[in-house]
Amino acid sequence: MKKLTFFFDGIEVSAIPGQSIGAALLESGTKVLRSTRIENKPRGMFCGIGVCFDCLVVINGVPNQRACLTEVAEAIQVINQQGSGAYPIEGAS
Amino acid sequence: MITIIGGGPAGLAAALAAGESGSKVLLIDSAPRLGGQYWRHLPENGAWGKQEAIRHDFEKGNQLRQRVAQSVNIEVLSNAHVWRASPHDEHITLHLLVGGVGRTIDVKNLILSTGAYDRSLPFPGWDIPGVMTPGGAQGLLKGNYVLPGKRIVVAGTGPFLLPVAAGLAEAGAEIVALLDANRLTRWIPKFHIVLANRAKLREGLGYFQTLAKYKIRQQRGSAVIQANAGSDGTLESVTIATIGRNFRAKAQEIIKCDSLAVGWGFTADLSLASNLNLKQDVLEEDKSVFVTVDEMQRTSMQNVFAAGEITGIGGHQLSLTEGKIAGFAAAAQFGHLTDVELKGKLEPLLAQRKKERKFASALISSYPVKPGWQEWLAPDTCICRCEEVTMEQIQDSITELGATDARTVKLFTRTGMGMCQGRICGRAVIDIVGRESGINPTIQDYISASSRPIVTPLPLGILEHAPHIE
Amino acid sequence: MSNLYGVPDFKSHPDAIVIGAGVVGAACALKLSGAGLKVLVLDRGPIAGGTTGAGEGNILVSDKEPGAELTLAMRSRNAWFEISEEIGGGFELEAKGGIVVSRSDNGKTALRSLSRQQEVAGVEAIEVGSKELRLLEPYLSHEVDYGIHYPGDAQCQPMLAAARMLRILRQRGGNVISGADVIAINKDSVGVKSVLTNQGEFATRIVVNATGTWAGEIAQLAGSFLPIAPRRGFILVTAPAAHLISHKVYDSDYVANVASGDADLQSSAVVEGTKSGTILIGASRERVGFKSDLDISILRVLAAQAISLFPVLRNVQLVRAYRGFRPYAPDHLPVIGQDPLVTGLWHAAGHEGAGIGLAPATAELITSQVTAATPFMDASAFSPARFTAVLAS
Ligand SMILES: Cc1cc2nc3c(=O)[nH]c(=O)nc-3n(C[C@H](O)[C@H](O)[C@H](O)COP(=O)(O)OP(=O)(O)OC[C@H]3O[C@@H](n4cnc5c(N)ncnc54)[C@H](O)[C@@H]3O)c2cc1C
Ligand SMILES: Cc1cc2nc3c(=O)[nH]c(=O)nc-3n(C[C@H](O)[C@H](O)[C@H](O)COP(=O)(O)OP(=O)(O)OC[C@H]3O[C@@H](n4cnc5c(N)ncnc54)[C@H](O)[C@@H]3O)c2cc1C
Ligand code: FES
Numbered sequence: 006m007k008k009l010t011f012f013f014d015g016i017e018v019s020a021i022p023g024q025s026i027g028a029a030l031l032e033s034g035t036k037v038l039r040s041t042r043i044e045n046k047p048r049g050m051f052c053g054i055g056v057c058f059d060c061l062v063v064i065n066g067v068p069n070q071r072a073c074l075t076e077v078a079e080a081i082q083v084i085n086q087q088g089s090g091a092y093p094i095e096g097a098s
Numbered sequence: 099m100i101t102i103i104g105g106g107p108a109g110l111a112a113a114l115a116a117g118e119s120g121s122k123v124l125l126i127d128s129a130p131r132l133g134g135q136y137w138r139h140l141p142e143n144g145a146w147g148k149q150e151a152i153r154h155d156f157e158k159g160n161q162l163r164q165r166v167a168q169s170v171n172i173e174v175l176s177n178a179h180v181w182r183a184s185p186h187d188e189h190i191t192l193h194l195l196v197g198g199v200g201r202t203i204d205v206k207n208l209i210l211s212t213g214a215y216d217r218s219l220p221f222p223g224w225d226i227p228g229v230m231t232p233g234g235a236q237g238l239l240k241g242n243y244v245l246p247g248k249r250i251v252v253a254g255t256g257p258f259l260l261p262v263a264a265g266l267a268e269a270g271a272e273i274v275a276l277l278d279a280n281r282l283t284r285w286i287p288k289f290h291i292v293l294a295n296r297a298k299l300r301e302g303l304g305y306f307q308t309l310a311k312y313k314i315r316q317q318r319g320s321a322v323i324q325a326n327a328g329s330d331g332t333l334e335s336v337t338i339a340t341i342g343r344n345f346r347a348k349a350q351e352i353i354k355c356d357s358l359a360v361g362w363g364f365t366a367d368l369s370l371a372s373n374l375n376l377k378q379d380v381l382e383e384d385k386s387v388f389v390t391v392d393e394m395q396r397t398s399m400q401n402v403f404a405a406g407e408i409t410g411i412g413g414h415q416l417s418l419t420e421g422k423i424a425g426f427a428a429a430a431q432f433g434h435l436t437d438v439e440l441k442g443k444l445e446p447l448l449a450q451r452k453k454e455r456k457f458a459s460a461l462i463s464s465y466p467v468k469p470g471w472q473e474w475l476a477p478d479t480c481i482c483r484c485e486e487v488t489m490e491q492i493q494d495s496i497t498e499l500g501a502t503d504a505r506t507v508k509l510f511t512r513t514g515m516g517m518c519q520g521r522i523c524g525r526a527v528i529d530i531v532g533r534e535s536g537i538n539p540t541i542q543d544y545i546s547a548s549s550r551p552i553v554t555p556l557p558l559g560i561l562e563h564a565p566h567i568e
Numbered sequence: 569m570s571n572l573y574g575v576p577d578f579k580s581h582p583d584a585i586v587i588g589a590g591v592v593g594a595a596c597a598l599k600l601s602g603a604g605l606k607v608l609v610l611d612r613g614p615i616a617g618g619t620t621g622a623g624e625g626n627i628l629v630s631d632k633e634p635g636a637e638l639t640l641a642m643r644s645r646n647a648w649f650e651i652s653e654e655i656g657g658g659f660e661l662e663a664k665g666g667i668v669v670s671r672s673d674n675g676k677t678a679l680r681s682l683s684r685q686q687e688v689a690g691v692e693a694i695e696v697g698s699k700e701l702r703l704l705e706p707y708l709s710h711e712v713d714y715g716i717h718y719p720g721d722a723q724c725q726p727m728l729a730a731a732r733m734l735r736i737l738r739q740r741g742g743n744v745i746s747g748a749d750v751i752a753i754n755k756d757s758v759g760v761k762s763v764l765t766n767q768g769e770f771a772t773r774i775v776v777n778a779t780g781t782w783a784g785e786i787a788q789l790a791g792s793f794l795p796i797a798p799r800r801g802f803i804l805v806t807a808p809a810a811h812l813i814s815h816k817v818y819d820s821d822y823v824a825n826v827a828s829g830d831a832d833l834q835s836s837a838v839v840e841g842t843k844s845g846t847i848l849i850g851a852s853r854e855r856v857g858f859k860s861d862l863d864i865s866i867l868r869v870l871a872a873q874a875i876s877l878f879p880v881l882r883n884v885q886l887v888r889a890y891r892g893f894r895p896y897a898p899d900h901l902p903v904i905g906q907d908p909l910v911t912g913l914w915h916a917a918g919h920e921g922a923g924i925g926l927a928p929a930t931a932e933l934i935t936s937q938v939t940a941a942t943p944f945m946d947a948s949a950f951s952p953a954r955f956t957a958v959l960a961s
Pocket of ligand 1: 136213233236
């Protein structure tokens with residue numbers, strides 16, 4: 006059976022094609038996907054179907070992506086979203 | 099051309115009814131695969147050896163998907179979120195986000211079947227990672243072959259808790275307890291309705307057999323009133339209580355678990371219906387909101403039909419039946435069925451719908467959510483998960499700031515203003531404000547809770563570049 | 569809806585009645601009560617349920633041309649900070665500062681000359697170039713190389729501001745009744761005698777009309793006339809990302825739009841982060857009556873303009889959009905003062921897109937006029953008599 010790999014906070018995670026990022030992370034033992042912006046509390050998947058927006062992660066540099074909806078793809082970089090998430094400054098060098 | 103938004107049981111049935119009658123159909127769904135919340139299974143790929151755990155009714159979904167794929171009349175647009183439906187005099191403009199690209203479609207005839215999601219009640223600790231909705235837990239299993247945890251408590255109320263607990267147990271999880279806040283005795287006066295729906299009865303008994311096979315502790319008249327985190331911040335145990343008929347907590351006990359699936363029935367997703375200003379109403383019994391439809395599933399707007407959970411929560415069978423009726427009625431409107439043909443098709447369906455609706459309303463009255471749940475809340479319990487608004491802040495906005503309704507509480511505290519736009523806390527906040535202020539919510543308060551001009555978040559860059567058709 | 573706060577004795581005989589529990593009515597009630605009057609506030613809806621509930625909360629001096637309105641705005645800006653002290657804060661007031669930029673040669677010249685005039689009037693206005701702009705706003709587009717920094721521009725959460733002021737009013741013995749629809753204003757030979765609502769009649773000699781966009785209806789009920797009409801505006805609200813933008817940033821075209829008499833859509837991006845975490849993007853201006861449908865083509869223009877200022881916004885999600893109806897008078901100036909035809913009826917309305925900023929100074933003017941004290945400025949430019957004069961001619 007074909008598997009693919011992606012990265013969470015820099016660490017390799019393997020997944021079945023078609024799985025959501027959130028599911029693959031749960032399978033690998035990761036329940037906490039983000040920390041909230043006001044009280045810095047840990048949060049993970051809650052509704053599992055894209056409704057609650059509690060599973061927000063940063064995918065390839067873009068914050069606020071739902072881990073429960075987004076399917077895994079080879080080599081994507083996913084990181085735990087701290088608060089509102091960081092955005093790169095364009096043209097910064 | 100008939101456009102259908104939502105490819106769950108209702109949308110699939112509508113597409114097939116209309117498409118196989120000869121109408122051209124465009125079926126739009128936000129998920130990567132058709133099937134809705136009920137048939138969210140991954141395609142068979144042998145990756146997992148426990149398919150039988152989620153086998154229930156799987157074949158039927160697959161058949162419907164295949165028939166859709168084979169129909170030359172049905173075009174499918176998957177991965178397509180309708181983020182706004184704008185009504186105009188002669189047409190409706192649908193704004194879509196399709197696989198990350200903006201798109202705009204003008205349509206004249208629409209069937210809405212956007213379905214439902216789990217209803218949640220806030221309680222202390224419900225934001226701890228490890229607490230999920232039953233639908234979410236089942237989605238992990240069906241759609242991902244992943245278990246939400248090793249030791250799972252299933253709680254809340256409703257018949258849906260049975261397949262969730264049974265499925266998770268079959269797939270190898272330890273179900274520590276299955277708690278339903280309501281007692282089965284609520285069914286006694288309605289037993290004739292159960293007998294008239296033998297398929298439902300059989301399905302239910304099947305789940306009970308599975309639960310017995312795995313010796314699962316079942317407790318009715320009990321609820322999880324608090325979730326507790328361990329040192330790593332994730333779920334470690336839940337506090338359960340026996341509760342009275344009004345949900346007031348009595349004797350308490352702590353049980354260890356790493357996952358809790360808790361839900362209180364379903365809430366219809368009426369965001370698009372609200373975009374279109376479709377007439378909606380509130381069910382007296384549980385204050386749930388639904389789109390009003392006539393015999394043929396027609397809404398208050400010309401050429402717009404509605405089917406499935408959005409016309410009232412009733413489960414996948416009723417969704418299928420309503421979808422068929424809407425599909426045939428829409429096809430007849432375009433002359434693809436004669437009046438006689440339509441009548442022939444509808445006759446058995448209308449009888450079936452009547453029976454299924456009766457069963458649905460028996461379910462609603464057998465699994466009520468009673469106001470005593472509000473007594474489980476502590477001052478620091480998070481009510482709005484997105485904006486992290488506590489019970490105390492809501493109370494202050496009423497007693498100190500003079501809020502008299504849920505909308506004003508929202509303006510003062512930001513409940514429901516976060517990314518989920520009140521989908522999770524909206525209804526609970528209405529109930530809390532009603533009780534704390536002593537002012538009964540109006541029907542309009544309940545209906546307004548699903549007013550979301552932007553149905554699903556979209557990057558500003560997509561909005562900027564979406565093709566300009568209007 | 570009903571009154572949550574019991575019925576004090578004075579309820580049927582308050583010294584003054586303020587109609588409208590928006591930010592302007594709340595400020596008027598606070599200031600009148602500070603002058604010793606027993607004040608009753610009536611609103612047909614909940615607190616801050618009108619245009620105040622749709623406002624962005626900017627307290628601006630930067631967008632006003634020198635004249636009476638700038639004088640009002642400058643006083644009002646400081647008065648907000650005094651009110652914050654007086655009522656114990658709690659409405660997210662912050663002196664974040666505004667940055668006005670321009671990208672065209674003509675625009676730059678106009679902006680420079682406006683800011684010079686404002687400086688003469690006492691506004692702090694600092695010319696900033698490419699480098700300083702980048703320090704102030706790291707995510708600003710590299711195409712923006714000229715602007716004026718107005719450190720005095722401030723922001724608040726207007727709904728909370730109204731509610732907090734009314735809370736203090738109640739502590740002082742005043743009262744607020746939500747759900748009281750004013751349906752008649754009764755007069756006798758002296759002037760205003762009582763206010764009739766669906767919840768009963770309230771006798772008083774002083775009525776302040778703070779009904780914003782609906783102020784013309786109240787004037788009419790009293791047998792007078794005010795030409796206040798709605799000017800629609802849309803606001804986009806993003807996912808939490810306020811850390812990207814620290815000031816209120818807008819294009820100088822905005823100033824021209826605010827002053828414009830054109831009915832068609834005008835829009836230029838006004839972008840800002842808020843304390844609650846979201847970024848707000850405004851502000852379109854149209855005269856389409858109370859037409860409320862969400863017009864996606866307007867949202868699209870706002871998004872494009874915001875992205876042209878802050879390219880990073882391309883990846884930031886739009887979560888909500890809402891609209892409100894600014895109360896505007898034909899000459900775009902607020903109406904503050906006693907009605908020329910009805911003794912005892914005072915208008916505090918028609919602040920268009922600046923009612924939040926201008927509320928405290930408006931309340932001060934009303935209070936000094938009602939109590940016959942010396943006002944802090946000559947308010948004749950705001951007098952409602954200006955319309956009656958037009959009517960008579
Ligand atoms: C997570 C979950 C699991 C469930 N599991 C079961 C079960 O096992 N057994 C059971 O009997 N019932 C289950 N239910 C109850 C379920 O509501 C019904 O059984 C049935 O799926 C309802 O069918 P429907 O067609 O009305 O809606 P749904 O199945 O909910 O389908 C609605 C579809 O519309 C799509 N949609 C919604 N909004 C948009 C939009 N704006 N743009 C594009 N597409 C959109 C959704 O992606 C979805 O595919 C479950 C519900 C949930 C929420
Ligand atoms: C999109 C948008 C953005 C804005 N941004 C800003 C900004 O950043 N800064 C700024 O300063 N201003 C801004 N404004 C303008 C500002 O919101 C208004 O000028 C201000 O809120 C007006 O306040 P008000 O108290 O006069 O009116 P409202 O808040 O409308 O209050 C009037 C009240 O009167 C009540 N009422 C009406 N008729 C009756 C009756 N017959 N009986 C009883 N009660 C009645 C209504 O229910 C209402 O509550 C913005 C406006 C919009 C639309
Ligand atoms: S878990 Fe609810 S949106 Fe992802």
